[in-house]
Every structure is written in C-alpha cells, then in structure tokens.
Amino acid sequence: xxxxxxxxxxxxxxxxxxxxxxxxxxxxxxxxxxxxxxxxxxxxxxxxxxxxxxxxxxxxxxxxxxxxxxxxxxxxxxxxxxxxxxxxxxxxxxxxxxxxxxxxxxxxxxxxxxxxxxxxxxxxxxxxxxxxxxxxxxxxxxxxxxxxxxxxxxxxxxxxxxxxxxxxxxxxxxxxxxxxxxxxxxxxxxxxxxxxxxxxxxxxxxxxxxxxxxxxxxxxxxxxxxxxxxxxxxxxxxxxxxxxxxxxxxxxxxxxxxxxxxxxxxxxxxxxxxxxxxxxxxxxxxxxxxxxxxxxxxxxxxxxxxxxxxxxxxxxxxxxxxxxxxxxxxxxxxxxxxxxxxxxxxxxxxxxxxxxxxxxxxxxxxxxxxxxxxxxxxxxxxxxxxxxxxxxxxxxxxxxxxxxxxxxxxxxxxxxxxxxxxxxxxxxxxxxxxxxxxxxxxxxxxxxxxxxxxxxxxxxxxxxxxxxxxxxxxxxxxxxxxxxxxx
Amino acid sequence: xxxxxxxxxxxxxxxxxxxxxxxxxxxxxxxxxxxxxxxxxxxxxxxxxxxxxxxxxxxxxxxxxxxxxxxxxxxxxxxxxxxxxxxxxxxxxxxxxxxxxxxxxxxxxxxxxxxxxxxxxxxxxxxxxxxxxxxxxxxxxxxxxxxxxxxxxxxxxxxxxxxxxxxxxxxxxxxxxxxxxxxxxxxxxxxxxxxxxxxxxxxxxxxxxxxxxxxxxxxxxxxxxxxxxxxxxxxxxxxxxxxxxxxxxxxxxxxxxxxxxxxxxxxxxxxxxxxxxxxxxxxxxxxxxxxxxxxxxxxxxxxxxxxxxxxxxxxxxxxxxxxxxxxxxxxxxxxxxxxxxxxxxxxxxxxxxxxxxxxxxxxxxxxxxxxxxxxxxxxxxxxxxxxxxxxxxxxxxxxxxxxxxxxxxxxxxxxxxxxxxxxxxxxxxxxxxxxxxxxxxxxxxxxxxxxxxxxxxxxxxxxxxxxxxxxxxxxxxxxxxxxxxxxxxxxxxxxxxxx
Numbered sequence: 001x002x003x004x005x006x007x008x009x010x011x012x013x014x015x016x017x018x019x020x021x022x023x024x025x026x027x028x029x030x031x032x033x034x035x036x037x038x039x040x041x042x043x044x045x046x047x048x049x050x051x052x053x054x055x056x057x058x059x060x061x062x063x064x065x066x067x068x069x070x071x072x073x074x075x076x077x078x079x080x081x082x083x084x085x086x087x088x089x090x091x092x093x094x095x096x097x098x099x100x101x102x103x104x105x106x107x108x109x110x111x112x113x114x115x116x117x118x119x120x121x122x123x124x125x126x127x128x129x130x131x132x133x134x135x136x137x138x139x140x141x142x143x144x145x146x147x148x149x150x151x152x153x154x155x156x157x158x159x160x161x162x163x164x165x166x167x168x169x170x171x172x173x174x175x176x177x178x179x180x181x182x183x184x185x186x187x188x189x190x191x192x193x194x195x196x197x198x199x200x201x202x203x204x205x206x207x208x209x210x211x212x213x214x215x216x217x218x219x220x221x222x223x224x225x226x227x228x229x230x231x232x233x234x235x236x237x238x239x240x241x242x243x244x245x246x247x248x249x250x251x252x253x254x255x256x257x258x259x260x261x262x263x264x265x266x267x268x269x270x271x272x273x274x275x276x277x278x279x280x281x282x283x284x285x286x287x288x289x290x291x292x293x294x295x296x297x298x299x300x301x302x303x304x305x306x307x308x309x310x311x312x313x314x315x316x317x318x319x320x321x322x323x324x325x326x327x328x329x330x331x332x333x334x335x336x337x338x339x340x341x342x343x344x345x346x347x348x349x350x351x352x353x354x355x356x357x358x359x360x361x362x363x364x365x366x367x368x369x370x371x372x373x374x375x376x377x378x379x380x381x382x383x384x385x386x387x388x389x390x391x392x393x394x395x396x397x398x399x400x401x402x403x404x405x406x407x408x409x410x411x412x413x414x415x416x417x418x419x420x421x422x423x424x425x426x427x428x429x430x431x432x433x434x435x436x437x438x439x440x441x442x443x444x445x446x447x448x449x450x451x452x453x454x455x456x457x458x459x460x461x462x463x464x465x466x467x468x469x470x471x472x473x474x475x476x477x478x479x480x481x482x483x484x485x486x487x
Numbered sequence: 488x489x490x491x492x493x494x495x496x497x498x499x500x501x502x503x504x505x506x507x508x509x510x511x512x513x514x515x516x517x518x519x520x521x522x523x524x525x526x527x528x529x530x531x532x533x534x535x536x537x538x539x540x541x542x543x544x545x546x547x548x549x550x551x552x553x554x555x556x557x558x559x560x561x562x563x564x565x566x567x568x569x570x571x572x573x574x575x576x577x578x579x580x581x582x583x584x585x586x587x588x589x590x591x592x593x594x595x596x597x598x599x600x601x602x603x604x605x606x607x608x609x610x611x612x613x614x615x616x617x618x619x620x621x622x623x624x625x626x627x628x629x630x631x632x633x634x635x636x637x638x639x640x641x642x643x644x645x646x647x648x649x650x651x652x653x654x655x656x657x658x659x660x661x662x663x664x665x666x667x668x669x670x671x672x673x674x675x676x677x678x679x680x681x682x683x684x685x686x687x688x689x690x691x692x693x694x695x696x697x698x699x700x701x702x703x704x705x706x707x708x709x710x711x712x713x714x715x716x717x718x719x720x721x722x723x724x725x726x727x728x729x730x731x732x733x734x735x736x737x738x739x740x741x742x743x744x745x746x747x748x749x750x751x752x753x754x755x756x757x758x759x760x761x762x763x764x765x766x767x768x769x770x771x772x773x774x775x776x777x778x779x780x781x782x783x784x785x786x787x788x789x790x791x792x793x794x795x796x797x798x799x800x801x802x803x804x805x806x807x808x809x810x811x812x813x814x815x816x817x818x819x820x821x822x823x824x825x826x827x828x829x830x831x832x833x834x835x836x837x838x839x840x841x842x843x844x845x846x847x848x849x850x851x852x853x854x855x856x857x858x859x860x861x862x863x864x865x866x867x868x869x870x871x872x873x874x875x876x877x878x879x880x881x882x883x884x885x886x887x888x889x890x891x892x893x894x895x896x897x898x899x900x901x902x903x904x905x906x907x908x909x910x911x912x913x914x915x916x917x918x919x920x921x922x923x924x925x926x927x928x929x930x931x932x933x934x935x936x937x938x939x940x941x942x943x944x945x946x947x948x949x950x951x952x953x954x955x956x957x958x959x960x961x962x963x964x965x966x967x968x969x970x971x972x973x974x975x976x977x978x979x980x981x982x983x984x985x986x
Contacts, residue, residue: 066886067971138880145879152929160929167921175878175913180906183889187896 003052003059007074010045010084010125014038018118025111032099035114039092042121046088053081054478060131070192072138073131077194078481079264082333083257084128086340087250091121093457094245097348100453101241104355112149113239117246119146124250127257133182133192133266136258137174140222143254144170147246151238158237165234170221173228178219181212185266194261198268209267210277216262217281217318222255225318226288229311236303240351243303248310248343253336256317260332263321264482273324285319286416288312293423300361302350305427306343309386312420313339320401323413326482328404333479334472335397338385341465342394345382348458349375352450362431367440371447374455376435378462383428385465388421393468491535495548495561495617498532498571499627501525503610509603515590518599523582525606529613530575537568541973545980547619555619556680562619566823566977569970570616570739570746573830577738578609580834584952585731587945588841592643592729601641605735607634612743621669622679624747625662628711631743632658635736639728650723657710657720664707671700672755685754685984692760701756708751711744714808715778718801725797730841733793738834741804742826749811749819753981757814771812772901776908778805783915787922792840792850795919796833799876802912803829809905810891814985817894819978820971825887827970828875831963832884835872835956839865842945842953852922856930862944866927868957873920875960878913882964886971888913 001009017038024031052059053076060075076084098117102110123146126139144167152163186192188203204212221228235247246252263272272278292312299305316339320332352375353359353368369376385392398417405413449455468475490497505525512518540546545564549555563571582605593601611631615624636658640651673679675696676687691697706717713721721741725733752767782802789795807829810822840850842865847854859866875882878889888909895905944950963970 064966066965066967067890072965134880141880145874155929160925164921164925168917171917172914175917176910179889180892180910183892183896187893 003049003057003076004061006045006049007059007061007076007129010042010049010088011074011122011129013042013045014118014122014125017042018115018122021111021114021118028103028110031111031114032095035095035098035118036092038118039088039095039121042125043085043088043092046084046125049076050081050085050474050478052076053078053481054474056481061129066134069190070134070186071132072135074126074129074135075131075194076129078478079257079261079333080128080130082475082478083253083336084125086253086337087121087124087128087245090245090249090340090344090461093460094241094344096453097244097351097457098241100451100455100457101239101351101355104451104454105239107153107239109153113153116146116149117242120150120246120250124254127254130194132194133185133262136261137178137182140178140220140254140258141171141174143251144174144222147242147251150242150246151235153239153242154237162234162237166231169228169231169234173219173221176219177215181215181219184212184215194265196265198264198266198271200266201268201271205275207277209272209275210280213267213272213278213281216266217259217284220255220258220262222251223259223318224252224255224288224311224314225259225284226291226311229288229292232311233304233307236301236307240303240347240354243306244344244347244351247307248347249340252310252314253340256314256321256332256336259318260321260329263324264329269324269326269329278322281322282319282410282412285315285322286412288315289319289416289420290423293420293427297423297427299427300363302353302360302362302365303347305362306346306350309346309424309427310339310343312424313343313386316397316401316417316420319413319416320397320404323401323404323408323410325404325407327407328401328413329482330476330479331397331400331402331404333482334400334475337475338393338397338465338468341461341468342382342385342392345378345458345461345465346386348454348461349379349382352454352458355454356447356450357445364441364444365431366434366438369436370440372449374449374459376432378458379435380432381462381465383432387424387428391466391469393465393472396469396472492548494532494536495546495563496550498529498536498617499610499614501528501532502606502613506603506606506610509599509606512599515595515598518602519582519586519589522602522606523579526575526579526582526609529609530579533568533571533575533613536563537572537973540565540568541976556678556683559623560619560680560682561617562681563617564977564980565973566746566749566980567616569823569827569973569977570743571613573742573827574609574612574616574739577735577830577834578605580952580956581731581735581738581838584838584949584955585734585841587949588731588845589729591845592731593641597641601638604634604637605732607631608638608735612739615743615747619681620679621672621681621684625666625669628662628665628747631740632662632711635740638732638736639724641732642727642729644727646723647727650720650727654720654724657717661707661710661717664703664710666707668700668702668704668707671696671703675700681750681754688755698760701751701760704751705748708744708748709774712741712748713744713801713804715774715781715801715805718778718782718804721801722794722797725800725837726791726793730793730837730844734834734837734841737796737800737837738830741800742807742830745804745807745811745826749822749981754984757985768812768814771808772905775805775808775812776905778802779809779908779912783912783919786919787915789919790852792843792852792855792923793837795923796836796840799916799919800829800833802915803833803876806887806891806909806912809909810894813894813898813902815894815897816975816978816982817890817897819981820974821887821890821894823974823977824890824967824970827974828883828887828960828963831956831960832872832875832882835868835953835960836876838949838953838956839869839872842949843869845945845949846943852926853930855923855927857927859928864950865945865953866924868950868953869927870924871957872960873924875964877916877920880964881961883960883967883970885964886967890971890974 614627
C-alpha cells in the first residue's frame with residue numbers, strides 16, 4: 001500500500017466506523033466493539049506513517065480540484081503527523097473510558113454519540129493532514145458541525161443554550177474572520193498550499209501582515225485566544241468523554257495546530273519575525289494565559305475550572321509559536337502532546353468523580369482521595385504536569401518554550417510563563433491537598449471508584465504523562481525536522 | 488435533418504404542446520404523469536443542449552428556417568443553458584417529488600388544469616432563456632407570468648389570492664415597462680433581434696430614447712427579478728403559493744429575469760450608453776447591498792418558515808447583483824455560479840418545507856418544534872440545504888460565496904465594503920438557518936398530545952426528490968466543475984460585448 005493510500009485509509013476508516021456503528025445501534029456490545037476496533041485500526045494506520053515521516057518523506061494524496069487551482073488534497077508533515085497520532089491514539093483510550101462513563105451514567109442516544117465521535121475524529125485527522133488552507137477549512141467546519149450534537153447531547157434547554165454559544169462562536173469566527181483571511185491570502189498570493197517558509201513573502205507586507213495574522217488567529221476560534229474563548233466553558237455541558245478527547249485534545253488542538261501551521265507554513269517564521277506588525281500575537285497570547293489562569297482560580301465547578309485552564313494552556317502553544325524561534329516552535333509541538341495527555345487525564349478524573357459520586361463542585365472534593373485513590377493519583381500527576389513539575393510531560397514542553405524565549409531574550413514570554421506557573425499551582429495544589437488530606441463532609445454518598453474501564457483509561461493517560469517525561473525522544477526527533485526546515 | 492438539430496425548438500415546444508393535452512386528460516394521476524414526462528423530457532433536452540454548448544460553443548437556431556434578423560432566432564449560449572438547466576431541473580424535481588403535497592393543496596378535479604398551467608410556466612421560462620429576440624422575451628414572459636399567477640393562486644390559503652393580485656399588478660407593471668423599453672429600442676433601431684440590435688444601436692446610442700429605454704427595461708426587469716426595493720411581491724407570493732410551486736419558482740423564476748437583465752445590459756447598453764458602466768455599478772451596488780442587508784435582517788426576525796426563506800431569497804438576489812455589478816470576469820462568474828448554487832440550496836429548502844408542511848399544521852417556527860425526532864430524514868435534508876445556503880465548505884453555496892468574496896477582494900476599497908456586507912449577511916444566514924434547525928431538533932412541541940404523535944416521515948417520492956437535490960448541493964460543492972465552467976464561459980460571453 002502506498003503512503004497516499006494510507007492517508008486515504010486513515011481518513012475513511014473512522015467514517016466507515018461511523019456507518020457500522022449506526023448499523024449496529026441496537027446491539028450495544030457489538031457497537032462498542034466496533035468503536036474500539038476502528039480506533040485501534042486507525043491508530044495502527046496512522047502510526048504506520050511515522051517511519052516514513054521520520055525519514056523526511058512527505059506523502060501526498062490528491063482528492064479533487066475545485067476551481068482556479070484550488071484542490072482538496074492531503075499531505076503529512078511532522079506537525080500534522082504528531083497531531084494525528086495523538087488524536088488517533090487517545091481515541092482508543094477515550095473509547096474505553098466512554099464505555100465506562102456512558103453506561104455508568106445511563107446516557108441516552110449513545111449510538112448518535114459514537115457516530116458523531118467517529119466523524120469528529122475523521123475531521124480532526126483531515127485537519128491534521130490538510131495540504132492546503134482550503135482543505136483545512138473544510139475539515140475544520142466539519143469538525144465544528146459534527147461536535148455540535150455531542151455538545152448538545154443532553155438536549156435540555158440549558159444545554160441547547162450553551163451549545164448555541166459553542167456553535168455561534170466557532171461558526172461565526174470561522175466564517176466572519178477565517179474565510180476572509182483565507183480568500184485574502186489566495187487573492188494576494190494565488191496559492192493556499194502549505195509551504196515551508198511561508199507563501200506570503202513578497203505579496204503582503206507591512207501592517208497588513210499583522211491584520212491578516214489577526215484574522216487568522218481570531219478566526220480560528222478553536223484556539224480560544226481571548227476574546228474568542230467563551231465557547232470552551234460553554235462546551236462543558238457535554239458528556240465528559242467529549243470534554244476529554246474533543247475539548248482537551250482534538251478540537252482545541254485542531255485550533256492551535258491550525259494557528260501554528262499558519263504561522264510556519266503560510267506566514268513563514270522568518271517573515272513574521274522580521275515584521276513588527278505581527279508582534280501583538282505574543283501579547284494577546286500572554287494576556288490570555290494570565291487572564292484564563294486568574295479566572296480558573298475563581299471557578300467553583302471542576303469542569304469549568306479545567307476549561308479555563310485549557311484556554312490558558314492553549315495560549316502557551318500560541319505563545320510558543322509567536323516567540324518565533326526554532327526551539328520554541330518545537331516547544332509548541334511538544335506542548336500539544338504534553339497538555340493533551342495531562343488534560344485528558346484531568347477530564348477523565350472529573351468524569352470518574354461525577355460517575356461515582358455525582359460531585360461536580362470543587363469544595364465537594366475534600367477527602368475524596370481516600371475513596372478514589374486511583375483516580376486522584378492520576379489527577380495529581382496530571383495537575384503536576386499542568387504546573388510543569390518534573391517528572392511529568394508538562395516540564396519538557398515548558399523547558400523548550402522557555403529555552404526558545406531565552407534565545408531571543410523575550411522577557412514577555414519568560415515572565416508570562418513564570419507567572420502562569422505560579423497561578424497554575426495556586427489553583428491545582430489546594431484541590432490536591434484537600435482531596436488527600438482534608439476531612440470529607442459528613443452525610444455524603446458512600447462510593448468507591450468509577451467503573452473499571454474509566455479507571456483503566458485514566459490510569460493509562462496518567463502513566464503516559466509520566467512516560468512522556470522520560471521517552472520524548474521520538475517526538476523531539478520528529479519535530480526537530482520542523483526546526484531544520486525553519487533554520 | 489436529424490432530431491438533434493431541432494432540440495432548441497423542442498425545448499419550448501414539448502411543454503407548450505403537452506399543456507393543452509393535459510386539459511383533455513381527466514384524472515389527476517394521468518395528468519401528473521404526463522406533466523412529469525414532459526418536464527423530464529425538457530430536462531433531458533436541456534442537458535443535451537448544455538453538453539453541445541460546452542463542447543462546440545453557442546447554438547443558433549432559425550425557427551422555420553427563416554434566417555435572422557427576419558425570422559425568429561433561438562440563441563443558446565452558456566448563460567442560457569445554465570438558466571435552462573435550472574428551470575427544467577427545478578420543474579422536474581418539484582413535479583416528481585411533489586405529487587402528494589400538491590394533492591393536499593389542490594382539488595382532485597382541478598389538478599389537470601393546474602399541471603397544464605405548470606407546463607406553460609415551464610415553456611415560458613425556458614423560452615426566455617433561449618430566444619434571441621427581444622419581443623419574444625416579452626411574449627414568453629407574459630406566458631409564464633400569467634400561468635404563474637394561476638399556480639400561486641392555487642395555494643391552499645385564501646391569502647394566496649391577495650398575494651397573487653399583488654404579484655399580478657407588479658408583474659404587469661414590470662412587463663409593461665419592459666415592453667415600453669423594447670418599443671423605444673425598436674423605434675430607434677428598427678429590429679427586435681438581439682444580434683441585429685447590437686450592431687445597429689451604436690449609431691443611435693447618443694439618442695435620448697435609448698437612454699429612456701435602458702431605464703424602462705432595467706426597472707421592469709428589476710421588478711420581475713425582485714431586486715430590492717422592488718421585491719414586495721415576492722414574500723407573499725412565495726409564502727402563499729402551494730409549497731411545491733414555491734420550490735419551483737424560488738429556484739428559477741427570479742433568475743430568469745436577472746438573465747434577461749444581464750443580457751440587455753452587457754449586450755446592448757454597456758458599451759453604447761455614455762457612462763452606463765458607471766450607472767450600472769453605481770446604481771446596482773447600493774441596491775444589491777441594501778437588498779442583502781434588509782433581506783437578511785428581516786429573515787433573522789421572521790418566524791414564518793416560508794417568509795423567512797423568501798426574505799433570504801431577496802438577500803441572495805443581492806449577492807447575484809453584487810457580483811454582476813463588478814462588471815468583470817471574476818464578478819460575473821461569481822454571479823452566474825451563484826444563480827445555479829442558490830437555486831440548488833433554495834430549491835432543496837423549499838422542498839423540505841413542502842415535506843414538513845404535509846405533516847404539520849402551519850409553518851411558523853413553533854409549529855415545527857421537535858420535528859427532527861419524527862421526520863429525521865427531512866430535517867437532516869433541511870439542515871444540509873441550510874448549510875449550503877450559509878455557505879459551509881463542502882456545499883455548493885460555499886463555492887459561489889468563495890468566488891464572490893474573491894471577486895470583491897480584487898475591487899479595492901469598495902470591494903472590502905462588499906466583503907464586509909457579504910460576511911455580515913453570511914453570519915445572519917447562520918443565525919436564521921440555525922433558528923430553524925435548532926427549533927426542529929430541540930424545540931418542545933407545543934401540544935404533545937395526539938396531533939404531534941401522528942407526525943411521521945414524508946412520503947417516499949418526496950424524500951427521494953428532496954435528497955437528490957440535497958446530494959446535488961454536496962456534489963456541486965465538492966466537484967463544482969460544471970457550474971463554474973459554465974459560469975466562466977457565460978462571463979466571457981457577456982464581457983465580449985463590452986469593449
């Protein structure tokens with residue numbers, strides 16, 4: 001099988017899975033088996049591409065040409081490879097978790113849930129492998145629309161209201177800002193293909209670059225740079241597996257991935273570095289990091305706190321990309337992985353707590369460590385990763401981002417990271433402390449751990465967070481290709 | 488002489504001659520079958536004409552062997568075939584899928600007359616698209632308009648009669664204005680043949696009557712095309728017509744008027760009237776923009792489903808005019824492609840509405856609350872067609888919106904303003920489409936008693952026709968070669984007449 005076929009298979013596999021899931025809706029066990037099998041097969045297919053990419057191969061799959069030389073085409077480069085491998089792998093773990101969560105909470109419409117999930121994964125892979133901005137935009141919109149039924153899963157009035165915010169911001173920003181940005185790029189340069197070194201050099205310069213960058217960054221609402229962040233807390237009405245995989249990994253990472261990709265392959269790092277009008281991005285990202293952390297500090301609801309923490313962490317990736325040094329671009333890529341592993345664990349833990357005890361608020365968590373030791377151990381590891389304490393994955397990415405910032409003496413970035421680390425510690429450590437050492441409030445429900453698939457899943461991702469500290473070499477090697485291309 | 492060379496004449500003759508036969512066919516089933524057969528045949532002829540125009544270029548056909556400018560000449564170019572495809576395609580899709588819905592709206596005893604009127608509309612609209620004679624356009628316009636009034640007045644609600652009356656008055660004014668304009672041109676040039684007119688008008692282009700003619704013709708056709716602020720007949724006509732008729736008319740009738748407007752403007756007036764390009768752009772752009780903004784704004788607050796979509800049509804006509812007003816290749820391509828794509832999206836939406844109307848009472852938003860659970864296929868079709876109307880990538884609507892924005896970006900400062908307007912209107916479309924979709928899926932049915940319980944999926948032919956159009960929306964979103972290449976050659980044709 002040629003690499004192009006492999007790409008096609010990776011995109012079609014989850015869609016076939018979605019159809020099969022739909023057909024087997026009446027037999028839940030068979031349906032979940034199909035989800036797991038599809039996820040495993042998909043991960044195998046995606047991983048089978050890695051050796052080729054490691055060796056510098058760039059396979060390309062052409063689907064169709066629309067008009068004026070615009071095509072729907074896919075290709076794989078290091079950043080996309082990383083994102084795709086991450087989403088595909090975590091889909092397996094998340095499926096295991098979903099089974100425990102959805103059955104444990106006796107959720108309705110489970111077939112629709114699994115179908116939409118599979119379509120969303122296919123769209124996320126499409127974003128990862130997109131060869132040009134138009135293809136990326138297509139998959140980006142499919143991702144928005146396919147996750148809407150997941151967010152509005154419960155279907156009651158409050159959920160529908162939140163889901164409206166979700167859809168309104170994501171669709172509004174992409175049509176209102178991203179689409180004009182893409183068309184502007186196309187009209188000016190005559191191409192939309194992602195090219196190492198960027199495509200706008202010589203076509204757009206001066207303050208227009210800063211404006212175009214703004215259209216892109218705010219147009220990609222999924223990256224949740226303030227003030228485009230409101231959809232993420234709103235999306236927390238979704239069942240927790242959705243928050244875990246989609247709103248900590250696939251959807252939000254599709255956002256920062258797009259921004260990073262735009263910076264590297266549309267603007268070109270050198271071009272943007274030489275252009276003062278693009279500097280605002282650093283400050284916008286820094287502001288988002290600090291502001292989101294401060295808001296997270298004041299949250300009472302666990303999932304909402306995690307959502308604001310995600311907003312802050314996403315802007316780490318933007319900040320790293322905006323520092324515009326090779327080391328920081330690698331840091332951005334690594335942070336996509338490190339944060340994904342940590343945040344999915346945190347959401348898994350939040351969902352496990354809800355399934356076992358129906359607790360959703362922070363103050364209710366006192367003493368819960370004794371009842372749910374596995375869950376809270378995983379939660380602790382993941383929270384430490386968010387803060388960036390060794391030996392967790394969060395430390396590695398922070399190291400690279402800081403190293404990149406020091407390379408150019410970028411004190412804004414350095415100061416932001418230090419301050420944010422303090423804030424992260426301030427909102428995570430009290431929870432951990434209370435969970436393990438405080439006394440439980442009397443009169444609560446007597447409960448143990450959540451169903452075993454959920455606990456298994458969150459243990460795996462917590463271990464992954466630890467493992468990423470020690471075994472990050474392959475990722476580094478893959479992404480150092482980015483560095484080589486940039487230099 | 489093989490039959491293939493007679494296709495242009497057959498395009499009009501088939502529906503026109505089938506119509507009187509229908510009057511003789513008593514029994515609604517038979518009449519419907521005959522009307523379908525004629526419409527399908529017209530569609531097939533349109534497809535084969537398109538194929539030959541795309542391979543060998545424009546076709547010229549002299550009626551009865553009398554050469555132009557003495558005889559009547561049928562001229563079929565890329566723009567004409569695109570309009571033909573729209574007219575015959577919309578008629579075929581609506582007829583094939585709409586039998587059950589029409590059966591509810593119209594007495595069985597009068598259905599054969601209704602179908603006869605339908606075919607006359609089809610013949611008239613097709614005739615406008617292929618004729619090369621200015622007076623012929625008027626004749627076909629009157630034929631189609633008179634029959635259209637019948638179709639609309641057949642609506643189940645008595646308000647259909649006032650809507651028809653309004654349309655009748657305004658449509659007649661439009662047609663009369665057009666006739667006055669053509670008369671003035673005839674007075675000055677002595678010909679009614681478009682090609683002949685074009686060669687002769689240069690000698691008299693500085694004469695006042697030609698200027699007056701341009702005014703009369705433009706305003707008359709703008710009335711027919713429902714260009715803002717001459718759109719007042721449209722919402723009522725669309726709302727109270729039988730639902731399937733709305734699907735047919737919304738897809739093609741205003742586009743046919745725009746087609747004639749473009750032909751006159753680019754073939755005759757642009758290069759002959761002093762400063763006409765200026766007038767065209769300066770006059771049309773504000774109207775187009777106002778139409779887009781007002782249409783979108785009203786659609787956002789309107790709660791009757793059909794009125795909502797009708798006002799959205801007013802906005803979409805603004806898109807087409809906006810593209811045309813740039814008067815360059817990119818803009819015209821976008822305008823013509825949008826004629827095609829909007830017809831697909833709006834046709835599908837109105838078919839979905841027709842399917843829903845068969846199963847619920849009333850078409851206010853609260854009436855369709857929760858319909859998604861009982862009519863999942865219809866509602867899904869509504870959602871996809873709505874996405875096409877919004878211009879979500881992967882649908883036909885995206886292609887023309889992209890082309891339009893691309894053309895606007897190339898226009899400099901004015902273009903940026905146009906971009907902002909189009910984007911704002913797209914966001915408004917997100918809003919009003921979303922209101923419908925959300926209400927259909929999540930709204931709580933008001934009376935959850937027996938009335939709601941009997942609601943079931945629409946009949947199979949209706950679903951098949953609806954989904955065929957919806958799939959066409961997605962197909963032409965991913966493989967837009969046909970409409971875009973037709974639009975490109977149409978734009979080139981139009982611009983060839985402008986120095």
